[in-house]
Amino acid sequence: MTTPQHLVEHALEISTADHCVVIVRESSTANLRWANNTLTTNGLMSASSVTVVSLVDGSAGSAVGVLTRSATTAGQVEALVAEADEVARAAGPAEDAAPLVEGSESADWGSLPGRTSLEVLQRFGSSLGQAFDRSRSGGRLLFGYVEHDVTTTYLGASTGLRLRHEQPTGHVGVTGKPTDWSASAWVGQAVEQLSDIDVDGLDTELVRRLRWAERTVDLPAGRYETLLPPTAVADLAIYAYWVGSGRDAHDGQTVYSDPSGGTKVGQQIARSGVRLSSDPAAPGLAALPFALATASSSAESVFDNGLPLGATDWIRDGKLNALLTSRHAGRLTNLSTTPAIDNLSLSVDGGAGSVDDLIASSEQTLLLTCLWYFREVDPQTLLLTGITRDGVYLVEGGEVVGAVNNFRFNESPIDLLNRFTEAGQTQRSFSREWGDYFPRTATPTLRIPDFNMSSVSQAS
Amino acid sequence: MPSHPAPSNPAPSKPEIDPEFQALPLAKLAQTALNRARDFEAEHADFRIERLRTQRLTLRDGGLLDASEDDTLGFCVRVIVDGAWGFAAGVGPTTDAVVRVTEQAISVARAARPIVAERIELADEPAYADRVWVSDYEVDPFSVPVAEKVGLLQQWSRDLLAANGVDHVSAVVRQVRENKFYADTHGTSTLQQRVRIDPELEVYGADSKRGVIDSMRTTAPPAGRGWEYLTGAVHDWAGELAELPELLAEKLAAPSVDAGRYDLVIHPSNLWLTIHESIGHATELDRVLGYEANYAGTSFAKLAGLGNLQYGSRHLNVTGDRTVTHGLASIGYDDDGVATQEWDLIKDGVLVGYQTDRRMAKMMGWDRSNGCAYADSPGHVPIQRMANVSIRPSPDPTSTSDLIAQVDDGLYVVGDRSWSIDMQRYNFQFTGQRFFEIKNGELRGQVRDAAYQGTTTEFWGAMDAVGGEETWMLNGAFNCGKAQPGQVAAVSHGCPSALFRDISILNTTAEGGR
Numbered sequence: 001m002t003t004p005q006h007l008v009e010h011a012l013e014i015s016t017a018d019h020c021v022v023i024v025r026e027s028s029t030a031n032l033r034w035a036n037n038t039l040t041t042n043g044l045m046s047a048s049s050v051t052v053v054s055l056v057d058g059s060a061g062s063a064v065g066v067l068t069r070s071a072t073t074a075g076q077v078e079a080l081v082a083e084a085d086e087v088a089r090a091a092g093p094a095e096d097a098a099p100l101v102e103g104s105e106s107a108d109w110g111s112l113p114g115r116t117s118l119e120v121l122q123r124f125g126s127s128l129g130q131a132f133d134r135s136r137s138g139g140r141l142l143f144g145y146v147e148h149d150v151t152t153t154y155l156g157a158s159t160g161l162r163l164r165h166e167q168p169t170g171h172v173g174v175t176g177k178p179t180d181w182s183a184s185a186w187v188g189q190a191v192e193q194l195s196d197i198d199v200d201g202l203d204t205e206l207v208r209r210l211r212w213a214e215r216t217v218d219l220p221a222g223r224y225e226t227l228l229p230p231t232a233v234a235d236l237a238i239y240a241y242w243v244g245s246g247r248d249a250h251d252g253q254t255v256y257s258d259p260s261g262g263t264k265v266g267q268q269i270a271r272s273g274v275r276l277s278s279d280p281a282a283p284g285l286a287a288l289p290f291a292l293a294t295a296s297s298s299a300e301s302v303f304d305n306g307l308p309l310g311a312t313d314w315i316r317d318g319k320l321n322a323l324l325t326s327r328h329a330g331r332l333t334n335l336s337t338t339p340a341i342d343n344l345s346l347s348v349d350g351g352a353g354s355v356d357d358l359i360a361s362s363e364q365t366l367l368l369t370c371l372w373y374f375r376e377v378d379p380q381t382l383l384l385t386g387i388t389r390d391g392v393y394l395v396e397g398g399e400v401v402g403a404v405n406n407f408r409f410n411e412s413p414i415d416l417l418n419r420f421t422e423a424g425q426t427q428r429s430f431s432r433e434w435g436d437y438f439p440r441t442a443t444p445t446l447r448i449p450d451f452n453m454s455s456v457s458q459a460s
Numbered sequence: 461m462p463s464h465p466a467p468s469n470p471a472p473s474k475p476e477i478d479p480e481f482q483a484l485p486l487a488k489l490a491q492t493a494l495n496r497a498r499d500f501e502a503e504h505a506d507f508r509i510e511r512l513r514t515q516r517l518t519l520r521d522g523g524l525l526d527a528s529e530d531d532t533l534g535f536c537v538r539v540i541v542d543g544a545w546g547f548a549a550g551v552g553p554t555t556d557a558v559v560r561v562t563e564q565a566i567s568v569a570r571a572a573r574p575i576v577a578e579r580i581e582l583a584d585e586p587a588y589a590d591r592v593w594v595s596d597y598e599v600d601p602f603s604v605p606v607a608e609k610v611g612l613l614q615q616w617s618r619d620l621l622a623a624n625g626v627d628h629v630s631a632v633v634r635q636v637r638e639n640k641f642y643a644d645t646h647g648t649s650t651l652q653q654r655v656r657i658d659p660e661l662e663v664y665g666a667d668s669k670r671g672v673i674d675s676m677r678t679t680a681p682p683a684g685r686g687w688e689y690l691t692g693a694v695h696d697w698a699g700e701l702a703e704l705p706e707l708l709a710e711k712l713a714a715p716s717v718d719a720g721r722y723d724l725v726i727h728p729s730n731l732w733l734t735i736h737e738s739i740g741h742a743t744e745l746d747r748v749l750g751y752e753a754n755y756a757g758t759s760f761a762k763l764a765g766l767g768n769l770q771y772g773s774r775h776l777n778v779t780g781d782r783t784v785t786h787g788l789a790s791i792g793y794d795d796d797g798v799a800t801q802e803w804d805l806i807k808d809g810v811l812v813g814y815q816t817d818r819r820m821a822k823m824m825g826w827d828r829s830n831g832c833a834y835a836d837s838p839g840h841v842p843i844q845r846m847a848n849v850s851i852r853p854s855p856d857p858t859s860t861s862d863l864i865a866q867v868d869d870g871l872y873v874v875g876d877r878s879w880s881i882d883m884q885r886y887n888f889q890f891t892g893q894r895f896f897e898i899k900n901g902e903l904r905g906q907v908r909d910a911a912y913q914g915t916t917t918e919f920w921g922a923m924d925a926v927g928g929e930e931t932w933m934l935n936g937a938f939n940c941g942k943a944q945p946g947q948v949a950a951v952s953h954g955c956p957s958a959l960f961r962d963i964s965i966l967n968t969t970a971e972g973g974r
Binding site for chain 1: 516518520523524525526527528529530531532533534536544545546547548549550551552564565567568569571572574575576577578605606607610627628664666671673674675749750751753754755757758760839840841843878879880881882883884885886887889891909911913915944945946964966968969971972973974
């Protein structure tokens, strides 16, 4: 059997380029999807890819060839390396050329890739079947999706660097409706192992929310005091993170651009006490601890592959502290090198309490469940438009008194980080729109005094 | 089932199917999978092997940032065992691997069976043996040297950077070649190849006195074409690139729009996206049935409305198709083995059809699927995806200028930008690349900060006229997202220019509280 390590070593050995990086990614995924209290699709998938970054030195600079291919045998890797070397030799100098990352072999380099299994699904399926039974007898319908994935990354470079990382990722989302579809509620959770999911607990929470919706209240568009739960805050924070390219900001293209030139790094962009950060070693959010890029962009570079990632504050005490910056972008912008990290945490000094605690202390407010289909309207202010879904509730006198119609909103996450009046404690969260792709987040509940509900949506 | 007339094999002048893909033992691997599935008495089995080759060229201010290439080869097996689906996918297409993955699919189906409440059955479809289909293009983008492709984009970037008022230029070209081989236990086997390309150039500038920074992007749509799209006579690149700096300068200096209600004339380069979101997705039967309730959402266009829901005005005639030449969703056979077709979705403003696959067609008691099953990779299960959903033009010659002439106080919208719609496809908001003021039937200069907001049936009900054939264009996108696990699909939408009365226009600066 050809192991990922063999593929890496073989590729590095046969490469005729001046320098080379090889990345092998093995993934194993299992999923179940359901609707109307019955399973609809499922899957057990394996995938494997090899990326070869060939670098050829020249008088004008280093040229690069980057190819990614499904390859599982030494022969396939040989063809891939030959093509990548050829592409590099035919290419002009790469704009982001930089010395490859130095290093040695990590302690777990020799370990085989991790895998998930059918048994993982079967255990979850058993609990799910019981939830279907309860829903049928309770006059409810369940819709949802659960996935478990284990992706193992092997990165080797001609400098001697050998890195391995195994990333387990699991997540579940469940939507509940009465049989006439007159209301909708959603709960979701991100985990490392599906055994950490409490299916009964999720089902119980759905029942509670559908009861809230037994009374309905129509409200017009307008600005409302609103509680954004950790799920909705995660959605907004992720968007603010993803548009955080240092080079884009330096070129005047984002909310992080200084209108007088350069970036807003060092400037107050949020209330004091606000911290937006990433840390590959964060407990419960452990993520890839080294830079990984199979293509260069304004925020990342294939030359940075293997660069160690450390804890990074993007916003510290309300001031913009760092932006997504490769070594190349750092040279262009005078920003520190701070590549992307695959997790995100938002916290507020003094933030305390759960969603239920903030509900209990509310006189009159709207409680959202989640935001959906939000897209950028104005990159300069990061004005986003989007929709509320699967539960907008009216809170009066510290209690939920009914469900409200959905709204279209127009808001900027950066503005909200300036306008919130109260924050809860940061907790593990699962973004509704982006969670399937970015599940490792921790965020608080935020109270917004004047959330802009631009128009009413008939969706229920 | 007997063989059936269906999309034709390629004419001699058509491009050749990827020889590396054809060199794989496709039929042998398929028979291995299907025979193994029969061993377990599967009611249905299909085998699919795909090669998906993609390249993205990215230039920033003329400097090459990325020319990386991705080349995925994998296979999958889907079975129905005792009324339950099972799906498994793997890499390394050897006989042993195919047997192993087939057995996994069987095991998944058996594991799923206890929580499947509805027996899976498929609508009938004729068998199509040994069919070959290739999309209509001239130059395989992967046959063109990277240096040549980059050279063209560098020249365009330099020309744009040299123009007054242009501070930065980005150029991105995405290219895809997709090979699919499909075979099932009912006797269908198809070998197909599609090529598509998506070029975008965007210029950035600033008005330092007003503190305004903005951009202007090309409106050339992605297309089911090859590299000839960038070098031939299909699109007037020289003309479009030459006008970008001036359009940007005008936008930077433009007054902010007054929020209110306006008549709109919408160019196909913008209207396609409104069609996509408010008609394309709303007429997907899987959404109507709740399959997407936990993710992409459902649809207001419920089954009870079929044949009577007044979706829009009498000018609204919409078709679904997977057959239009250069359409991004066009193909000969779908991933259920169904020959592709064209059909009505909305006729004279009334909902008359949906997009479906074999499973849903059977559930509905319909004779046949209209061929909308698609998986975006060998690692994903086929789901119902969007056909090319298009509005028919007026039979009468009507130019965009003719439509503008019917407006006293309105806006002319060109190019897409921001978009969003709710999860039942009622409430939407769109912006554009440029909004031009219309006064007394004539175009004035641009305004900025405009977005149009509406509710689907009200908006299409306000469609007062459509342009003729001469205004009809095929636009589209590479990146339509749907399903869990997430899948992307490329899809085209054809439409004429169209006139809408009394539409809500927002000022986005005011919406942002500034």
